[in-house]
Each structure stands twice: as C-alpha cells, then as structure tokens.
Amino acid sequence: MTPAARMAAAIGVLDRVLGGLPAEQALLRWSRASRFAGSGDRAAVRDLVYDALRRRNSLAARGGSLSGRGLMIGHLRDAGLDTGAVFTGQGHAPLPLTEDELGAGHDGEVPDLPDWLLPHWRDALGERADQVARAMGQRAPVWLRVNPLRGSVTDAIDLLAAEGIEIRQDARLATALCVTSGERRVAQSRPYRDGLVELQDLSPQLACAQLPLAAGDRVLDFCAGGGGKTLAVAGRQAGLRLFAHDADPGRMRDLPLRAERAGVDVEPMQHPQGHFDLVIADVPCSGSGTWRRSPDAKWRLTPEALAALIATQAGILGRTAGLVSPGGHLAYMTCSVLDEENDLQIDAFLARHAAFSRVARYLWTPIEAGDGFFLSLLRRAA
Ligand SMILES: C[S@@+](CC[C@H](N)C(=O)[O-])C[C@H]1O[C@@H](n2cnc3c(N)ncnc32)[C@H](O)[C@@H]1O
Structure with missing residues (x-):
C-alpha cells in the first residue's frame, strides 16, 4: 500500500472508532476486509490510528473537524507536511481537500482529554497537569524487566543485542531496560522466550x-x-511463598505458563483465606496512567464507569484488609493518576480501618518514569 492508501485506510478505521466501535475491533475489521495489506501496512495503519487517538482533540482542531479526515489532515499539518501531496484522490488516496476543509482548522493548544475529566486531572496533578497530558499524547517506550532467576542483567543486555535489540538501563533500577531499537523483535527473541526478560513498564x-x-x-x-x-516480586526476593487470586480466574490463564518460563512457583487461590505478610491489590482502574498505550480508553471512560471502578476498588480494599497479618502490609496499586482512585480512596479506607497506617505513597508519571502509576503502602498494626 502507498502511504496515501494507508492514510485512507486509517480514515475509515477512525470514522468507525468515532462512531463508537472500539479501536481494536475497528482495526481487526479493516484488516480482515483487506487481505492485500501486509504486516507493514497493518502496523502503519495501526500507528496512524493510535497516534491520532492519543491527540484526538488537538489534531481535530488542526484538521478542522472531529472525523477520520479531520484527524488525518490535522496529523499532516502538525507534522508540517503538505496535505495536497497525500489527499490527491489518485489510486487509493483520500479525495482532495474541499474548500471548507482548506479553510478550517487552527493550531492553538487544546487539551487532549475529555472535557468532563479535565477538573479531575488538574486536581490530581496540579501544576504538572498540562505536561503530563502532553506526555500522554506521545507513544510509550517498551520497557523490559530482567528476571534474575534466569540470568544476569549483563546476560540479558548481550543476548538482546545479539538479536538487534538495543536498550538503555534505568539509573534507578538496574533490572529495568528501555528498548531503544528493535521493539518489534522482542516477543520473538530468545531472552524473552526463555524468561530472562519480561515486558513490564x-x-x-x-x-x-x-x-x-x-x-x-x-x-x-x-x-x-x-x-x-x-x-516481579518473585524476581526481587528468593524464598517467597506466592499466591495468586483474581475475581475472574480466566484472567490468570496465562500465569502458569509465564511462571514456568520465569522459574517461579505460584499457587492459585480461588477463595483466599488466612493471613499474608504482604497483600498486593493491583486494582481495576480507569487506566488513566496508561493512556499512551490505550488512547481509545481515554475517550471511552465515562463518569459513571469511573464511579463504578471507585466502588469496586473500595470493595477490594475492604476485602483485602482482613487478609493482612498483624504487622503485615497492604500494597494498593493503580495505573491511574486520578485522586479519586488513589489518595482519596486510601484516605477513605484509613478512616474506616484504624488498624492500618500509611507507610509510603508514590505517584509516578511519564515525566520522571514510565506510565502513570500509584502505590500506597499500608501497614497493619502488630
Ligand atoms: C489491573 S488488573 C491486574 C493486573 C495484574 N496485576 C498484572 O500485573 O498483570 C486488575 C485485575 O483485577 C481483577 N478484579 C476485578 N475485580 C476484582 C475483585 N473484586 N477481586 C479481585 N480481583 C478483581 C480483574 O479481573 C483484573 O484481572
């Protein structure tokens, strides 16, 4: 496919997404109907669609309309490219711009967040709000975690390099490797297949x-x-006794294979009982910290869905509190940056559970780390 034909395909996919179809389904529908498209075409169309969804509002403003065409016109203008060279109407290229399209669009700054969410975002992030929102408009890098149970960091770096995968180490965590080239080769590489590295932000x-x-x-x-x-915890400390639970056991279907590949013993638990030294509650959340990776979710989140998630999180916190040993810890995690899911949720929990106190609290954002991610570490009195 020519670059212009790929853009025409992206316009069709984006129109379906704007009509309400989830992005993955819209891409799948297009690729099933386009047997002529090779893997490079599919990757290129996917990139165009995801890049446009990450910056949906600002590209629509530049392109003059919230439509597949508007977004792609905005995308070209934003990159300083000539729309006339792509929108030619020749072959499978999109039709030339109309008079209206030629006159529409502006390049003022527009937040790439749903309107209803803006106050929540600003309350949570304060003066960093705009910077974090802009960072969410960029593609996320691929991060790997070296599994020390399968080899050293040096082994991992050398084996990845032998397969053309270049990395940079994070200064804070020697086992965290950011892939700087060869991202698409990771899943087929030997260190990944052998469990020496895992994909983890x-x-x-x-x-x-x-x-x-x-x-x-x-x-x-x-x-x-x-x-x-x-x-990840198994890779940090030898001799742990690990138990895994999920309300939807189907979500754990890959765990036995992943654990075996990583050299880790994990016992599934359908009905957790008794006490644990550490309970990790990596709760379902809005995913607002991961919108670089799943920008479609940003536009699909509603106030009602957020309220339902907050209620589920409170329920999980209440349930897990009873599973923590006296003197043990509860680690509450979300991949969200919103206060309602993070500090406010924990404040409410602490008000209901006098035996717990806050030991530490972290909020990472793409500005200083990877995805937006929250950890509140709570301790139960001995
Ligand atoms: C953010 S995901 C967990 C991701 C996982 N910890 C990981 O690192 O790959 C949240 C999980 O919580 C599960 N979940 C939802 N409601 C739950 C509940 N009431 N109790 C336990 N698990 C629940 C979901 O099925 C989902 O798998």
Missing part, C-alpha cells in the same frame, strides 16, 4: 521495588490477572 517495576519482602513471606497477589506483579 518502568513505573510498576519501580513500585514493586518498594515492597517490603523477606524470605519465607506469604505474599498474595489479590488482583493477579496475568501475574505481572507476582513475577
């Missing part, structure tokens, strides 16, 4: 590095999903 890695762990500790990952946090 920097911020949750930094969060897991703050958890108090000692050999012999019983650790429960209460919202385990694919087990990212379970595997």
Whole structure:
C-alpha cells in the first residue's frame, strides 16, 4: 500500500472508532476486509490510528473537524507536511481537500482529554497537569524487566543485542531496560522466550521495588490477572511463598505458563483465606496512567464507569484488609493518576480501618518514569 492508501485506510478505521466501535475491533475489521495489506501496512495503519487517538482533540482542531479526515489532515499539518501531496484522490488516496476543509482548522493548544475529566486531572496533578497530558499524547517506550532467576542483567543486555535489540538501563533500577531499537523483535527473541526478560513498564517495576519482602513471606497477589506483579516480586526476593487470586480466574490463564518460563512457583487461590505478610491489590482502574498505550480508553471512560471502578476498588480494599497479618502490609496499586482512585480512596479506607497506617505513597508519571502509576503502602498494626 502507498502511504496515501494507508492514510485512507486509517480514515475509515477512525470514522468507525468515532462512531463508537472500539479501536481494536475497528482495526481487526479493516484488516480482515483487506487481505492485500501486509504486516507493514497493518502496523502503519495501526500507528496512524493510535497516534491520532492519543491527540484526538488537538489534531481535530488542526484538521478542522472531529472525523477520520479531520484527524488525518490535522496529523499532516502538525507534522508540517503538505496535505495536497497525500489527499490527491489518485489510486487509493483520500479525495482532495474541499474548500471548507482548506479553510478550517487552527493550531492553538487544546487539551487532549475529555472535557468532563479535565477538573479531575488538574486536581490530581496540579501544576504538572498540562505536561503530563502532553506526555500522554506521545507513544510509550517498551520497557523490559530482567528476571534474575534466569540470568544476569549483563546476560540479558548481550543476548538482546545479539538479536538487534538495543536498550538503555534505568539509573534507578538496574533490572529495568528501555528498548531503544528493535521493539518489534522482542516477543520473538530468545531472552524473552526463555524468561530472562519480561515486558513490564518502568513505573510498576519501580513500585514493586518498594515492597517490603523477606524470605519465607506469604505474599498474595489479590488482583493477579496475568501475574505481572507476582513475577516481579518473585524476581526481587528468593524464598517467597506466592499466591495468586483474581475475581475472574480466566484472567490468570496465562500465569502458569509465564511462571514456568520465569522459574517461579505460584499457587492459585480461588477463595483466599488466612493471613499474608504482604497483600498486593493491583486494582481495576480507569487506566488513566496508561493512556499512551490505550488512547481509545481515554475517550471511552465515562463518569459513571469511573464511579463504578471507585466502588469496586473500595470493595477490594475492604476485602483485602482482613487478609493482612498483624504487622503485615497492604500494597494498593493503580495505573491511574486520578485522586479519586488513589489518595482519596486510601484516605477513605484509613478512616474506616484504624488498624492500618500509611507507610509510603508514590505517584509516578511519564515525566520522571514510565506510565502513570500509584502505590500506597499500608501497614497493619502488630
Ligand atoms: C489491573 S488488573 C491486574 C493486573 C495484574 N496485576 C498484572 O500485573 O498483570 C486488575 C485485575 O483485577 C481483577 N478484579 C476485578 N475485580 C476484582 C475483585 N473484586 N477481586 C479481585 N480481583 C478483581 C480483574 O479481573 C483484573 O484481572
């Protein structure tokens, strides 16, 4: 496909997304109907769609309308490219710009967030609000976590380099590697297949590095999903007894294979009982910290959905409180930057649970780390 044909395809996909179809489904529908498209075409159309969704409001303003065409016109103008060279109507290229389209659009700054969310965003991030919002408009880098149970950081760096994957180490955490080239080769690479490296953003890695762990500790990952946090803590401390639970056990279907690849023993628990030295509650959330990776979710979040998530989080906190040993810890995590899901949620929990106190609190953002990620570490009195 020519670059112009790819852009025409992206316009069609974006119109479907703006009509209400989730981005992944819209892309899948297009790629099923476009057997002629190769993997490079699919990747390029996907990039155009995701880049446009990350900066939906500002590109629509530049392009003059919130439509597939408006977004792609905005995308070209933003990059300083000539719309006339792409919108030619020749072959599979989009039709030339109309008189109205030629006259529409402005380049003033427009926040790339839903209007209803702006006050929440500003309350949570204060003077950093605009900077973090802009950072959410950029693509997220790929981060890897070296699994010390399978080899050293040097082994990982050398083996990745041998497969053309270049990295840069994070100064704060030696096991956190940012991929600087060869991202698309990671999932097929030997260190990944052998469990020496896992895909994990920097911020949750930094969060897991703050958890108090000692050999012999019983650790429960209460919202385990694919087990990212379970595997990360297993890599930090030998001799842990690890238990994984999820309200939807189907979400843990990949965990046995991932754990085996990583050399980690994890016991699934359908009905957690008893006490644990550390309970990790990596709760379902708005994902507002990860909107660089899933920008579609930013526009799909509603006040009602946020309220429902906040209620679920409060319920999980209440349930997990009873599972923490006296003197043990509860690690509450979200990949959100919103106060309602973070500090306000914890303030309300502490007001209801006098036995707990706050030991530490972190909010990472793309400005100084990776995705937006929150950790509140609470201790139950002995
Ligand atoms: C943010 S995801 C967890 C991601 C996972 N910890 C990881 O690192 O890959 C939240 C998980 O919470 C689970 N969940 C939702 N409601 C729950 C509840 N009431 N109790 C336990 N788990 C719940 C969801 O099924 C989902 O897998």
